[in-house]
Amino acid sequence: MNLKHLPSFLYCVVALGFWTGCAAQHPPQRYAWVTGLKPEKADYYHQLHAAPWPGVLKRIKASHIRNFSIHEREINGQLYLFAYLEYTGTNFDQDMKDMAGDPETQRWWRETDPCQAPLPDAAAAGKIWSDTKEVFFLP
Amino acid sequence: MNLKHLPSFLYCVVALGFWTGCAAQHPPQRYAWVTGLKPEKADYYHQLHAAPWPGVLKRIKASHIRNFSIHEREINGQLYLFAYLEYTGTNFDQDMKDMAGDPETQRWWRETDPCQAPLPDAAAAGKIWSDTKEVFFLP
Numbered sequence: 392m393n394l395k396h397l398p399s400f401l402y403c404v405v406a407l408g409f410w411t412g413c414a415a416q417h418p419p420q421r422y423a424w425v426t427g428l429k430p431e432k433a434d435y436y437h438q439l440h441a442a443p444w445p446g447v448l449k450r451i452k453a454s455h456i457r458n459f460s461i462h463e464r465e466i467n468g469q470l471y472l473f474a475y476l477e478y479t480g481t482n483f484d485q486d487m488k489d490m491a492g493d494p495e496t497q498r499w500w501r502e503t504d505p506c507q508a509p510l511p512d513a514a515a516a517g518k519i520w521s522d523t524k525e526v527f528f529l530p
Numbered sequence: 531m532n533l534k535h536l537p538s539f540l541y542c543v544v545a546l547g548f549w550t551g552c553a554a555q556h557p558p559q560r561y562a563w564v565t566g567l568k569p570e571k572a573d574y575y576h577q578l579h580a581a582p583w584p585g586v587l588k589r590i591k592a593s594h595i596r597n598f599s600i601h602e603r604e605i606n607g608q609l610y611l612f613a614y615l616e617y618t619g620t621n622f623d624q625d626m627k628d629m630a631g632d633p634e635t636q637r638w639w640r641e642t643d644p645c646q647a648p649l650p651d652a653a654a655a656g657k658i659w660s661d662t663k664e665v666f667f668l669p
Contacts, residue, residue: 423601423614425605440665448668452668456668457668458668459666459667459668460664460666460667461664461665461666461667462612462663462664462665464564464660464661464662464663466564466605466610466649467606467608471605473601475562475614510605521603522603523602523612524601524602525599525600525601526579526600526601527598527599527600529582529587529591529595529596529598529599
């Protein structure tokens with residue numbers, strides 16, 4: 392290669408780097424969870440989530456969670472919450488442990504846990520959220 | 531600008547184009563829906579969704595829907611389906627109409643509709659899926 396073409400070549404490498412970096416992103420793992428919401432605590436739960444604590448959000452991000460939404464719905468007179476999130480890390484259990492060990496997250500959960508009414512399987516495991524089974528996915 | 535730098539300059543423009551094109555993508559609208567699943571039809575519903583018809587998937591994509599997943603969960607002895615999807619278009623109602631008018635999609639729905647047990651509000655509106663309320667979102 393003629394050295395006078397080196398700058399052009401380097402720009403080309405950078406361009407391709409950006410392009411493939413965006414196009415070939417590591418596909419995330421999807422998680423969808425369900426729990427109950429106590430009707431008398433629904434307003435407080437909404438208030439908390441309308442202005443979530445910055446330290447809690449930062450810790451969620453640090454655990455490689457993105458595109459995380461929680462949706463509420465009444466079914467047969469009961470309120471339920473459905474969480475959807477995408478995990479982009481490589482060690483989900485460790486990332487969840489790190490989140491659970493964070494003092495600010497623990498303080499947050501001391502506010503949110505009493506609002507929620509876990510399903511029997513989660514309650515039996517001392518957890519809040521129950522897993523669901525994915526039956527369809529279209530990227 | 532010295533013309534001998536033109537190729538480098540053009541490469542730079544292309545690199546920036548790819549980069550900002552990826553970073554500044556139009557943010558999608560999230561939709562999360564709920565419906566019931568008849569237990570005696572669950573196996574057939576799973577079968578259908580394990581090998582969805584290509585024409586149906588193509589029509590969903592054409593309606594600017596992406597990242598579409600359906601999750602199943604039993605609550606109080608009943609089966610429920612939770613759908614999460616992202617809409618990237620600019621006219622949701624029209625895109626839904628176009629999907630509903632597609633003969634292949636109509637044939638698909640003639641298979642899937644009888645598997646589902648809509649909640650009362652959806653049933654009253656002649657629909658399958660009920661809306662939920664988003665209470666939290668972290669990109």
